[in-house]
Amino acid sequence: MSGPRSDLFENAPCGYAVLDASGRVVEANAELLRLLGRSRDEVEGRLSLAELVSAGGRIYLDTHVYPMLALNGFVREVALDVVQADGERVPVLVSANVTPGPEPDQTRTRVVVLEARDRRRYETDLLESMRTIEAARRDAAELAETLQRTLIPPTPPAVEGLSIAAAYRPAGDGREVGGDFYDVFQVAEHEWLAVIGDVTGKGVAAATVTAFVRHTVRALAMQFRDPADLLVELNRAVLDHDTDRFCTVVVVRLVDDGAGWSLTGSIGGHPLPLVRRPDGSVAELGTHGSLVGVIDAPIFSTFRHRLGDDLLVLYTDGVIEARRDRTLFGLERLLPLVSASDHDPSAVTADVVEAALDFQDGDPRDDIAVLTLGSGRNPPPPG
Amino acid sequence: MDAAVRLNAHASGPAGARPILLVHGFGCDQSMWHHVAPELAVDHRVVQLDLVGSGGSDLDSYDPDRYSRLEAHAEDLVALCRELGLEDVVLVGHSVSAMIAVLAHLAAPELFSALVLVGPSARYLDDGDYVGGFSPSDIEDLLETMDSNHLGWQSPLAGLVMANPDRPELAAELEATFCRNRPEIARHFAGVTFLGDNRDDLRKVTVPTLVLQTRHDAIAPVSAGQFVHDQIAGSQMVVIEGHGHVPHLSAPTETLKAIREFLAR
Numbered sequence: 001m002s003g004p005r006s007d008l009f010e011n012a013p014c015g016y017a018v019l020d021a022s023g024r025v026v027e028a029n030a031e032l033l034r035l036l037g038r039s040r041d042e043v044e045g046r047l048s049l050a051e052l053v054s055a056g057g058r059i060y061l062d063t064h065v066y067p068m069l070a071l072n073g074f075v076r077e078v079a080l081d082v083v084q085a086d087g088e089r090v091p092v093l094v095s096a097n098v099t100p101g102p103e104p105d106q107t108r109t110r111v112v113v114l115e116a117r118d119r120r121r122y123e124t125d126l127l128e129s130m131r132t133i134e135a136a137r138r139d140a141a142e143l144a145e146t147l148q149r150t151l152i153p154p155t156p157p158a159v160e161g162l163s164i165a166a167a168y169r170p171a172g173d174g175r176e177v178g179g180d181f182y183d184v185f186q187v188a189e190h191e192w193l194a195v196i197g198d199v200t201g202k203g204v205a206a207a208t209v210t211a212f213v214r215h216t217v218r219a220l221a222m223q224f225r226d227p228a229d230l231l232v233e234l235n236r237a238v239l240d241h242d243t244d245r246f247c248t249v250v251v252v253r254l255v256d257d258g259a260g261w262s263l264t265g266s267i268g269g270h271p272l273p274l275v276r277r278p279d280g281s282v283a284e285l286g287t288h289g290s291l292v293g294v295i296d297a298p299i300f301s302t303f304r305h306r307l308g309d310d311l312l313v314l315y316t317d318g319v320i321e322a323r324r325d326r327t328l329f330g331l332e333r334l335l336p337l338v339s340a341s342d343h344d345p346s347a348v349t350a351d352v353v354e355a356a357l358d359f360q361d362g363d364p365r366d367d368i369a370v371l372t373l374g375s376g377r378n379p380p381p382p383g
Numbered sequence: 384m385d386a387a388v389r390l391n392a393h394a395s396g397p398a399g400a401r402p403i404l405l406v407h408g409f410g411c412d413q414s415m416w417h418h419v420a421p422e423l424a425v426d427h428r429v430v431q432l433d434l435v436g437s438g439g440s441d442l443d444s445y446d447p448d449r450y451s452r453l454e455a456h457a458e459d460l461v462a463l464c465r466e467l468g469l470e471d472v473v474l475v476g477h478s479v480s481a482m483i484a485v486l487a488h489l490a491a492p493e494l495f496s497a498l499v500l501v502g503p504s505a506r507y508l509d510d511g512d513y514v515g516g517f518s519p520s521d522i523e524d525l526l527e528t529m530d531s532n533h534l535g536w537q538s539p540l541a542g543l544v545m546a547n548p549d550r551p552e553l554a555a556e557l558e559a560t561f562c563r564n565r566p567e568i569a570r571h572f573a574g575v576t577f578l579g580d581n582r583d584d585l586r587k588v589t590v591p592t593l594v595l596q597t598r599h600d601a602i603a604p605v606s607a608g609q610f611v612h613d614q615i616a617g618s619q620m621v622v623i624e625g626h627g628h629v630p631h632l633s634a635p636t637e638t639l640k641a642i643r644e645f646l647a648r
Contacts, residue, residue, distance in 0.1 A: 021633075022599070022626040048626075050601050055517065056524030059577075060532070062602050062628040063410030063478070070632040071414055079531035091531075104634075120531065127530060 005029075015092070015113030021105045023048040023066070032113055035092065037084030049111065054081040054089060065096075069109065073098045079120065082113070091120035147204055150211075153369065156184040159192055161256055163376035165345035167353045169368045171202065171318070178367030179206040179247070180316045183214050185221070190256040193221045196314040196371050197249035197270065197292075209245045213238065213292075217251065227251040227266035228300040231292060235268070238293030246293035250286075250314055254307070254373070261307035261375055266300045268292040271320060274313040274338055275305065276348065282339045284331075285312070311374040313338055313348055318368035322356040329359050345372035384441060386463040390432040391439035394467070396424030401646075402469040403427045406460065408478025408502070409576040412438025412564075415477065418635035423642070430467065434480070435459060436568040447571050453479070453579055457486035464494045473646060475499040478602065478628065479576040481611070485584050498592040499642055502628050503611045504603035505582040513582070514606055522577045526570055533566035585614035592618040593645040595630065595638065602628040619645060 005027070009016055015032030017025050028036070028043050036043060036052055043052075050058045057080040068075045074097040081089040096111040156164045164184055171178050179199030187193050195217050199210045216237045217230070224230040230251055238246060248270035255262045265273065269291035272284040285305060290298030305312075315334075322329035334352070341351040349372045356368050386392070391413070403423055405416045413431040423429050434456050436445040449455045460483065464472055474495045476484030481503030488495045507515045508522075564572075594612045596603060605622060612620040621641040627633045 054524050054528070055521035056526070056528040058601055059517075059521070059525045060528045062600075063408070064532070066627055067411050067415055067629055067632055070629070071417060080528065123531065 015111075015115075017049070017111045017113070019049055019109040019111060021101075021107045023050060023061075023109075025049065025052075026108075035090055035113060035115055036082055037086065037088065042085070052082050054083055057081055065094075069096060069098050079116070079123075091116050093119075144204060147207070153180070153182050156182075156371070157186075159184070159186075159376075161376050162192070162254065162261065163345045163374045164194075164371070165349040166371045167349050167369070169318075169353055169357065169364060171364050171367045177204070177207045178202045178318075179210050179245075180318060180367045180369035181210045181214055182314070182369050182371040183217065184371070185218060187221045187253070192254045193217075194252045194254060194312075194314065194371060194373060195249060196316060196369060197247050198316045198318075198369075199247040200245045202367075206245060209238075209241070209243050209247070212241060213247055213249070217249070221251075221253075225253070226302055227253055227264055228289075228302045231266050231268045231289065231300040232298065235290070235292045235295075235298045239296070241293075246291050248317075249292050252312065252314070252373075263303075263305040263307055263312065265303050265305075267303075268298070268300055271315060271317055274315075274335070276311040276313060276338050276341075276343065278309045278343055280339045280343070282335050307373070307375050309375060311343065311345060311348060311372055313352070314371040314373075315352060316367070316369045318364060318366040319352060319356045319370065321366060322359045322368075323365060324359050324361075329356055333359075343374075345374045348372045384444070386459060386466045389435060389441045389444050390459060390463055391441075392430055392432040392463055392467075394428060394430045395420065396427050396429045398428060400426055400428045401471055401473065402464075402467075403429050403473040403475060404460065404464065404469070405429060405431045406474070406476045406480040406484060407434065407437070408476075408480045409572060410478075414438070415629060416631060419631045419639055419642075422635075422639050427473070428469075430463070430469070432460075432463065434483075434572075436572055437564050442565060442568065445568050445571075450571070451575055453483050453575065453581070454486050454490070456480070456483045457490055460484075460487040461491040461494065464491070470494065471496045473497045473499065475501065475642070476503075477501040477631070478503075479579070482579065482581040482584070485581060485588055488590060489584060489587055492589065495590060497590055497646065498588065499645065500592060500594050500611060501630065501638075502596045502600055502603045502608070503594060504607040505585060505611055505614070506580040507577045507602075508580075510580075513610070514604075516602070516604055516607065517577065522573070525577070526573060529569055529573060530566065533569070582610075582614070585611055586616075588615045588618075591645075591648070593641065594618055594620040595623070595641050596621075597623050597625045597627055597630050597634065599626040600628050619648075621645075 010029050015035045016029040017032050018027045020026050025043050050061050065075055065078055076095045078094045080094055082092055083089055093114045093116045096109055099108045101107050153168045156166045166182055182196040184194045199206050220230045220233050249268045250270045252263055252265035267286045268289045272286050274282055275285050276282050286303035287301050289300040320329050320334055337355050341348045349370045352370045407413050407415045412433045416431055420429050433440040472495045474484045481500035484498050507517045509515050592615045594608050596608045612618050623630050623634050623637045625634045630638045
């Protein structure tokens with residue numbers, strides 16, 4: 001800059017400096033010297049902008065700001081900390097532009113420096129809050145995912161002499177677990193329990209009750225051989241549980257008595273199991289019982305069946321209550337479907353789930369669970 | 384995805400000419416070669432690129448685990464040269480990419496016939512008698528400075544970008560701000576850059592090498608360049624009178640002269 005310092009420069013209400021091509025401060029105004037906490041003689045012709053900011057700012061100048069100035073001719077609102085002679089840091093915002101000279105070494109850079117203590121403190125707090133929020137959101141999402149994964153019904157075990165196929169399809173886009181569940185577990189030598197059920201509601205809250213019901217059934221199965229007795233105890237446990245939710249359940253005890261599988265079961269408010277015979281005929285099994293967890297004196301009865309070469313199909317209401325417009329999928333579609341399927345647990349399970357999904361264009365309103373059991377001694381050839 | 388797409392690679396100059404690969408350093412992107420690339424492209428096949436995570440590269444390819452080692456960037460360079468069928472390549476690396484260039488040469492010695500290391504530093508942190516110029520707290524300060532300058536990315540607009548991957552114009556609006564790469568990537572790359580140590584790799588270099596820098600470089604002082612020069616047998620060192628870490632922007636004429644004289648030898 002030539003001539004006397006103008007009032008506009010010297011008394012500007014912001015820090016103002018002119019740098020030479022090497023980045024050294026040629027001129028600094030009063031406000032800048034105040035921000036820097038240094039005298040004019042210390043700064044002018046002696047120190048570069050890089051020497052007036054923090055170490056990180058120095059790197060940032062060389063790796064970001066100077067390249068931007070060289071290529072764009074200006075920078076705006078760069079946040080830096082100037083470091084005063086006594087070491088105190090002052091947060092500032094820096095804007096600058098470049099005026100080329102006739103020779104490269106006559107290039108001048110004008111820099112405006114604004115104190116930004118309050119603004120930067122606010123921004124730092126804001127940044128911190130954003131990070132906290134983001135971390136909390138990530139934790140919550142991760143927790144929900146982990147929890148839901150543990151609540152999805154597991155793959156059924158391999159049982160000698162028994163062919164088992166199960167499928168579970170959550171409602172909607174599949175991200176929210178519902179209340180459907182199934183379980184197959186051993187209670188004694190040659191003796192297994194198969195359960196299918198549905199807890200009212202959806203989401204993690206329903207799924208925790210689902211887990212409670214599943215584990216309670218497992219515990220009660222060891223004490224009560226008769227499935228109807230088991231349901232009475234389960235009814236009491238759900239009533240005692242701190243929840244307004246109730247459930248529907250089918251419990252089937254399977255005993256291998258040497259001549260094949262002998263079934264005893266009981267139904268609590270749940271759609272009746274289906275029996276598919278090798279000739280393709282299909283019938284419902286058992287009688288409806290009370291909902292589980294609603295009334296103090298429920299009524300459950302026991303059904304018996306020799307499995308033989310039949311298939312036992314357990315399913316939840318997500319199948320028959322699948323809805324297209326105002327039409328329900330219903331038993332009138334399910335029974336012919338099971339009848340037309342191959343006489344194989346995997347085929348029946350897959351056909352039922354597929355049909356229920358197709359009926360709702362692949363976007364189920366409720367979750368769907370299907371569990372099919374068959375004597376596995378002479379599995380029919382696939383196809 | 385092709386390496387050329389991933390790295391936003393652009394070629395210029397005669398197809399049959401000797402290839403020069405220009406690799407930018409930490410901070411910005413290939414536009415840093417704005418002044419020198421057209422001049423070199425008069426008689427060289429010039430290939431410019433953005434390191435994965437910078438500029439117009441494929442940001443989704445930035446896997447922090449993979450790119451926690453400079454070797455990953457070196458592998459990208461090798462993959463790009465192979466994909467483009469380049470041989471007898473002059474590899475020009477600025478700043479941290481000087482070390483990436485060394486690693487690429489060590490990984491695929493058959494591809495590269497000369498190295499130009501612009502403003503190199505084998506280690507930025509001081510270590511005993513070795514002067515890198517920085518302490519760990521300086522690097523922490525850099526990360527905070529970068530955070531303060533990434534407010535654009537913390538804004539509601541950034542939230543919109545994340546929530547609308549199908550509206551790339553939102554991201555473009557943010558990314559158009561030159562030298563402001565995505566904060567989480569820039570932060571990670573800063574750590575990888577400034578906490579690295581490649582001093583032991585230098586002695587293994589076996590091709591003609593030019594160490595090129597300015598007299599007053601606050602990031603990689605002459606002593607850092609001298610160390611690189613001393614460790615690479617037969618290397619040449621040119622110090623340009625001037626300031627700053629980016630001679631190809633601040634002194635393009637001198638930079639070109641040094642590179643041309645080196646290649647003519």
